[in-house]
Amino acid sequence: MKKIRLKKLGHLYATDEMLCMAEQDIPENKKIGWQRVEPVFQREVYLQSKICDGILMVAIYLARDLRLGSKKPLYEIFIDKSKREYLTWDTVKGKWRTACVEALEFPHYYSYSCAYITPEEDIRLAEYLGVTQKGMKGIYQYQQSILEERLENRYKKETSLWEAAMKLVPDVPKDWLRWVNRHGLNExxxxxxxxxxxxxxxxxxxxxxxxxxxxxxxxxxxxxxxxxxxxxxxxxxxxxxxTKEEQVYLPQKYGDGLIIRQFTAQRFYQKGEYKTPKIMCNETGRVIYDKNLTDTQYYYGRYKQRGYRWIKGYPSYSFFMDTTIIN
Ligand SMILES: [Zn+2]
Structure with missing residues (x-):
């Protein structure tokens, strides 16, 4: 978002209604955290918004400032939904901030439900943002979705290369589990x-x-x-x-190189069903060698709290320790 363009949108000053409401809201001393006692208002924060030039502008005022007669907002959040961008003007610090609403500083913790906004504005805000939550929660929900999207895009750049590499891995041989059972499991x-x-x-x-x-x-x-x-x-x-867990390796052709796949295998017997064991065989590691024998390691693990997948690199524990290679 161009800051010069945002500056031209002007400021949103508190309405007389807000000043009047804050005037009547006499704070009560309440315990904040373990020891601090501070005056707490019924409505800690007031919100006002307008849509100008396609950009949503949300001004946030503190009850304390309104009671002191200041009409200036503490923060002005600008959201451009066409570009999925946001930026905040910090009046106290006199600078632009990229932080989301959750990361902005307030004198003390307050619940989003203590933020005042007129019902009409609340609806307009949610409509513009296309969110299910209202008021501050709606802004938070919208900004989170942008952050999530940015993260997803950043991760995709990385994971799409891994996915392409994993697609070239051939299927395991048809009789693989039988082989693992007879030759991979020694007990x-x-x-x-x-x-x-x-x-x-x-x-x-x-x-x-x-x-x-x-x-x-x-x-x-x-x-x-x-x-x-x-x-x-x-x-x-x-x-x-x-049986005890054993490591089993499967070398295969991979492009003009080679792949060595590592599996953790084990055989399970249910009581009385000793002729029909279940074979567990999970692939945990892959090493790809190109034609120059340069190796690239992958492991199966949890990726950035986005579930399990093949990840380039080494897990925090080494999967090539304490193992026997079976030919
Ligand atoms: Zn025998």
Missing amino acids: NFIFYDYSKNVKEGFCTWCEKIVPVKKARHNTYGTCICCGHRIQYKAKGKAGRLC
């Missing part, structure tokens, strides 16, 4: 029905009933069919169980 079990002389059990690697000798709940052994290290689990005692 396996033999579930057996408890008896004095256990002869067989279900091996989670073989996915079939296998012969068992000397099975004892929670002890380790080797499956005589597949040779994998297993832990014996008596079905009656096992309950719900899960």
Whole structure:
């Protein structure tokens, strides 16, 4: 907004009605915060507005100043809805401010509902701004929407490049989860029905009933069919169980380079459903190497309180620590 143009709009001085209302509003001493006691008015703030040359001008007066006979506004807020811009003139400091109404200083905290504005002006203000709230809250709502929009645009500049990079990531192989289950998750079990002389059990690697000798709940052994290290689990005692979280890596072609994708995987067994575990496999990190082997890191995380997404860079914790690469 051009300041010279705004200056030409002139000032909005308090009306006689406002002076009269403030004259009758005798402040009462009230506790402000922990210790301070200050005179508090029923209506701390008065508002007046006009639309001039397509620009909304809102003047804010303090009850205290009106009682002292000053018609000058403390602040004049100018809003140009066609350009979605606002600027405030600070009369005390004699300068322009870019702060939103929430950040302007007032002698002490007051509720927006203690701001006086005529009902007609209130409607005009909300109509001009296209907001649902009234008075000061309406101005705040409008300015917040502009701030939000500016932030969104700033973030988009950054995230659109990331999104373009992520679009080139190929799908995981069709049998990926099965591979993760068999090769990425190293813990396996033999579930057996408890008896004095256990002869067989279900091996989670073989996915079939296998012969068992000397099975004892929670002890380790080797499956005589597949040779994998297993832990014996008596079905009656096992309950719900899960394997420990493991890191699994998937290298793939990426353009004329390479991508290494990191997943955190785990296997969950519901009580009694030991043949049908659920495989959890969440992708947490991606490293893209171009043809010169220059790497760019991405991680899946929370972005600027705007939900979860792929973010360029490193998370606050390192996801490449304490892991085993599986070929
Ligand atoms: Zn086996």
